[in-house]
Amino acid sequence: MTQRRHTLSIRDQGAWMRQHHPSFLTRVTNRELRSVGSLQPTPTSRAYSVVIYYEAGHRPKAFVRNLRGRADGDRIPHIYAPDQPCLFYPQGTDWRPDMKIATTIVPWLSLWLYYYEVWLATGSWEGGGIAHEPKREDADVPNS
């Protein structure tokens, strides 16, 4: 396969989502993709309702319903908002617009959910990552 470096269109992203994750409900317009589905990282885990949102020119976002903190009051690590995990380092090259959301964002989200449940169980985040810098990290991502 030749290396693909050009930006995938919203419609291409939508097509890959439908192919890889037919159980997700994926809707696309010319400007945005919205895909709703359920992820369960292990057979023991809860099944989480998730939404993937992608707007042309911005980074993809993932939202999860019903996340909660620990009983001891610890806040969930690696999140932008209480329902929005941070799946990749925005200043780096983890995700680029030539990558398929279906094979990056979705698997990363499931992995994040696994470490989230482990964190709920033990209070320890085992999934690694980079700590937030003080400045606002998603300044170029408008609120959806």
Added chain:
Amino acid sequence: MTGTTVRRPYSFIDSILEEVCVTIQLTQAQYEDATQKYRSIGGWLADPTSVLHRYAPDIRPQGSMSIGTTIRPWRGEEFDLDVVCQLHYCDQRPALEVYNLLAGRLKEHGTYQRILELKNRCLRINYAGNFHLDIIPACPATGTAIKVPDRKLAIWIPSNPFGYAHWFFERCRIVRGALDAMEARVRPMPDNVPSQKKFPLQRAVQLLKRHRDSFFDGNPDAARSILLTTLAAHAYQGQDSLTVALDGIVNGIGEFIAAAQGIPKVPNPTNPQENFAAGWNAETYPQFVAYAGSVRQYLDELMRGGGIDEMTKSLGGLVGKPIAERAVLSEARETERRRSNQSLRVQPGTGLLTTGSGIALAKNSFYGG
């Protein structure tokens, strides 16, 4: 974590229970220390200058160490190793004479004579620290059977620990052919097998023993290991998932309790005259029933799933919270290791993490504090 949700619904719990078994088995240091002491004492008993030498002593571990179901001692309790010292050409001699022959040899040793304790059915060597070695004198009987001296009664008592081990491994679906061999003088200790290589029945017995220890917490009425092992081995039906095996075993024990008229017996499978449950009475049997109910309850919660956090709480009830959390962390580190060596996959559609086929995980760093 392997396989699919449909075929292996307990694959994750299996991995976690295996991690638990690694945590509750003897440490390598405990194992090596026991092995070294076993070898030394075996050498002393079998030495050509020993009075026992002409009886061709055959020294081998028995009990949980020989069947791979040993667990770490509970809260500072002693850890022991049972060793049979089988003499030959001694079956016509009085039981006490054979017992005293062995005691005499141990008393010839500067160290052993100081830490030797003469028990009714064995000779105990009390080492510094929390370890003792019980040496059981024995003479051969028929087949794998032996007879052992009862010191108070001054008679021979039938016993068959090697037949039992053979039976147990058959229940595990293997037969250790070497059990009946006679060549080795001091037989090598079975390896401190990594838990992952143990049979589901062995692991299930370890878990039952662990809950026994926490449930009874030092209460002397706790069910004996040989009793739990025997009930588990009878109830086991060859399941290869540890969770499903344990579930079946606990159900089997429940059926055994339900079918019992009064206080049931648990015959030694290699000597039906011997009742492993001889200690059960109107006071102790209900405690065993409560223990079995407790295992059933935690196992039900464990198998219900509902999130790794909920599962960890139930597992904490079964084996203790620190061990449960440690097992979940070990499994997470294993997942992280698979992620870094790129063997971790994600099943399309469901998001199930797997080492089977699926979407390879691209490199990423979770972000934010």
